[in-house]
Amino acid sequence: MFSGSMVALVTPMHADGRVDEKSLEKLVEFHVENGTDAIVAMGTTGESATLNEKEHCKVIKQVVDISNNRIPIIAGTGANSTSEAIELTQCAMSAGADACLLVTPYYNKPTQEGLYQHYKKIAETVAIPQILYNVPGRTAVDMLPETVARLSGISNIIGVKEATGDLQRGQQIIEECGDKLDVYSGDDATAMELILLGAKGDISVTANVAPKAMHEMCAAALAGDRETATNINNRLLALHSKLFVESNPIPVKWALYEMNLIPEGIRLPLTILDAQYHDVVRDAIQQAS
Secondary structure (H helix, E strand, O other), X not given: OOOEEEEEOOOOEOOOOOEOHXXXXXXXXXXXXXXXXXXXXXXXXXXXXHOOHHHHHHHHHHHHHHHOXXXXXXXXXXXXXXXXXXXXXXXXXXXOOOEEEEEOOOOOOOOHHHHHHHHHHHHHHOOOOEEEEEOHHHHOOOOOHHHHHHHOOOOOEXXXXXXXXXXXXXXXXXXXXXXXXXXXXXXXXXXXXXXXXXXXXXXXXXXXXXXXXXXHHHHHHHOOOHHHHHHHHHHHHHHHHHOOOOOOOHHHHHHHHHOOOOOOOOOOOOOOOOHHHHHHHHHHHHHHO
């Protein structure tokens, strides 16, 4: 259903932490104009962990309304409580999102059977298309390829964002699931290679800063044009790396502030990018242009 460069959109905030709705509109327009293939609202990069449920749903609705069917919207609706994830997913469907992205339940460390039952329950309760999201470095739980393959048999589970950066694992999921489920990279540094192996796109942090280049790189990789994809990706390598000098989304929000696209606001416990990293992020932005 989705392919190409899908931006994991930041949530712009004022200095006091309130969501900046005008800047949110500016960002959506920025991505429409620069060819981004889909927007993921309220994912990890959108600081979903620090917004309450009302705010979470409001941001999703605003992004859907601003996009006005010009670009697909995927809503981040994962939670470590199955009932909360169901509520957020229902909210996203009511708001008009095209699909939902559901991170593995963090902190409480469910078993593989628990993961299967969690996703099965959400999919059976809410009819919207759903994308699994595996990022063990953040969640302390790793959804194994065998569990993904089990879940691929559920009709409205349409994809998985695999953010381990393990190309061998990504290839295994592609081979085991075939046409039943699309695989998306969740790791910008290895996204090009995974797409060339058969993934359908990249849910990207880098695309916040360099949307046109990420769209063009993903399009070339999807077409099997390694040379063109590599030439574009080489300009983006510094961003892929330096946008993680501190915890995401700290560096990417500072980069967008530097580009005059958003204010400097971020919510505690996250803090503004330390000054020692300003030059390295600034240089990465320049290399990508």
